[in-house]
Amino acid sequence: MSAALTDPPADAWVSAHIRSVLAPNAGPMTLDGTNSLVLSGDGESAVIVDPGPPDPDHLAALTAGPPVELILITHHHIDHVEAAAQLAARTGAPVRAFLPEHCHGGGTALVDDEQIGVAGLDIRVLHTPGHCADSVCFVVSDDAAVLTGDTILGRGTTVIDDLGAYLGTLQRLARVGSSGPMLAVPAHGPMIADLRTVAEQYLAHRRARLDQVRSVLDRLGDETSDADVVDAVLAEFYEKDIDPRNRPYALKSIGTQLDHLRQLRP
Numbered sequence: 001m002s003a004a005l006t007d008p009p010a011d012a013w014v015s016a017h018i019r020s021v022l023a024p025n026a027g028p029m030t031l032d033g034t035n036s037l038v039l040s041g042d043g044e045s046a047v048i049v050d051p052g053p054p055d056p057d058h059l060a061a062l063t064a065g066p067p068v069e070l071i072l073i074t075h076h077h078i079d080h081v082e083a084a085a086q087l088a089a090r091t092g093a094p095v096r097a098f099l100p101e102h103c104h105g106g107g108t109a110l111v112d113d114e115q116i117g118v119a120g121l122d123i124r125v126l127h128t129p130g131h132c133a134d135s136v137c138f139v140v141s142d143d144a145a146v147l148t149g150d151t152i153l154g155r156g157t158t159v160i161d162d163l164g165a166y167l168g169t170l171q172r173l174a175r176v177g178s179s180g181p182m183l184a185v186p187a188h189g190p191m192i193a194d195l196r197t198v199a200e201q202y203l204a205h206r207r208a209r210l211d212q213v214r215s216v217l218d219r220l221g222d223e224t225s226d227a228d229v230v231d232a233v234l235a236e237f238y239e240k241d242i243d244p245r246n247r248p249y250a251l252k253s254i255g256t257q258l259d260h261l262r263q264l265r266p
């Protein structure tokens with residue numbers, strides 16, 4: 001669906017100041033693994049985003065360059081944060097996340113629209129809920145890049161907790177990308193050449209999925225149980241295309257869409 005670039009090597013610079021280090025945690029939901037990111041604008045210190053699992057070789061790769069000044073978290077899911085506290089202890093760098101309970105080493109909670117000057121870079125925090133309530137993206141203006149976490153993936157679409165919030169997030173990301181081409185750097189899958197284009201594609205996809213659920217709900221009636229509506233949507237629109245391992249996530253996605261439609265109806 002997206003204009004994804006070729007998958008970078010497991011450890012590669014994806015822009016002038018952003019290095020992607022692929023974590024060894026591949027799976028149906030993590031794709032090839034978590035793209036942990038190392039950022040450095042001055043070559044004298046670094047920022048790590050989403051350190052991923054506590055694999056010794058992975059952590060060694062993340063800390064092979066300049067001293068780590070700060071660790072940032074896009075959201076609380078384990079494939080992003082599991083090694084955060086360990087890495088903070090190893091490097092002395094604070095961990096900052098949107099929720100205080102995921103901060104370590106004296107790190108404070110991130111604030112929407114906050115500007116962070118670190119490692120020779122200017123990083124802007126965007127609160128981008130939808131995938132989960134504490135999701136954030138990071139705008140690296142020096143590289144015309146946005147680190148999208150799981151909000152936008154390099155392949156496929158993401159699991160959503162709150163569809164209304166997610167639609168607003170996609171609209172915000174499309175606006176961020178409207179000033180000119182911006183690289184989207186996701187936490188899973190390849191890089192994407194144009195943030196605005198992929199955000200608009202995601203919006204179109206989500207609206208098409210909503211239309212599918214709406215069509216089934218209209219046919220079955222508002223009094224039909226959620227379980228029956230979800231099963232009907234799955235059978236009609238999802239079953240033939242999805243990996244069986246991802247069936248529970250498809251059910252969750254349909255349920256989230258149904259909740260959104262029911263909230264909109266009088």
